[in-house]
Amino acid sequence: MITIQKATPEHADGIAKVCIDSYWATYGELLSSEYINRMIKEFYTRERIIKEVTTTSKGWNGWFVAVDDEEVVGAGAGGMISENHGELFVLYLDPERKGEGLGTKLLDAVTNELKEYGAKEQWVSVTKWNNKGIPFYEAKGFIYIHEQDEYGIIEGEDYQALRYHRVL
Numbered sequence: 001m002i003t004i005q006k007a008t009p010e011h012a013d014g015i016a017k018v019c020i021d022s023y024w025a026t027y028g029e030l031l032s033s034e035y036i037n038r039m040i041k042e043f044y045t046r047e048r049i050i051k052e053v054t055t056t057s058k059g060w061n062g063w064f065v066a067v068d069d070e071e072v073v074g075a076g077a078g079g080m081i082s083e084n085h086g087e088l089f090v091l092y093l094d095p096e097r098k099g100e101g102l103g104t105k106l107l108d109a110v111t112n113e114l115k116e117y118g119a120k121e122q123w124v125s126v127t128k129w130n131n132k133g134i135p136f137y138e139a140k141g142f143i144y145i146h147e148q149d150e151y152g153i154i155e156g157e158d159y160q161a162l163r164y165h166r167v168l
């Protein structure tokens, strides 16, 4: 049975695995290995994720996980970026588990918590050309607003991120 729940430290390894696997599956042909490895090293270590599940706040609401028979098959997280604007910061599934509605369930869980924090509008950044993510957000009513430099790029990298927005 699949459950959507707030993550605890026991889920840290599963969150890291799902995010790393999905990162390569999603961006392997879009971004350089150097960039991908740098992001994985920054975000998807056990130590960082354990901190992120134990230390939550208005600006970081913590991780939600989709768990199937004790295995983490998806993970997402959000937080408030201003008084009434929330953001979905991250959402990844086991690449083998796309198209089953798990992304919808995780997005709903993150969004409901953002609403409890007062969110009336929601944002998400998606890497330009990410055709595994953009159609999902468009199906959920997000509208493209503008383009900006991708997070964490260094000299010689010119990746762009698209900012999408929806009213809650």
Ligand SMILES: CC(C)(COP(=O)(O)OP(=O)(O)OC[C@H]1O[C@@H](n2cnc3c(N)ncnc32)[C@H](O)[C@@H]1OP(=O)(O)O)[C@@H](O)C(=O)NCCC(=O)NCCS
Pocket: 022, 026, 091, 092, 093, 094, 097, 098, 099, 100, 101, 102, 103, 104, 105, 125, 126, 127, 130, 131, 132, 133, 134, 135, 136, 137, 139, 140
């Ligand atoms: C994006 C992601 C989380 C969506 O989760 P999912 O469980 O596959 O999506 P769902 O099954 O809940 O689909 C919900 C809707 O989005 C649509 N959709 C999702 N992915 C789609 C795609 N690649 N192309 C077209 N439509 C898509 C579905 O058709 C569905 O539409 P409907 O509600 O009208 O039936 C998942 O596919 C994923 O992990 N993608 C790769 C990682 C990624 O890009 N993450 C976002 C980074 S910002």
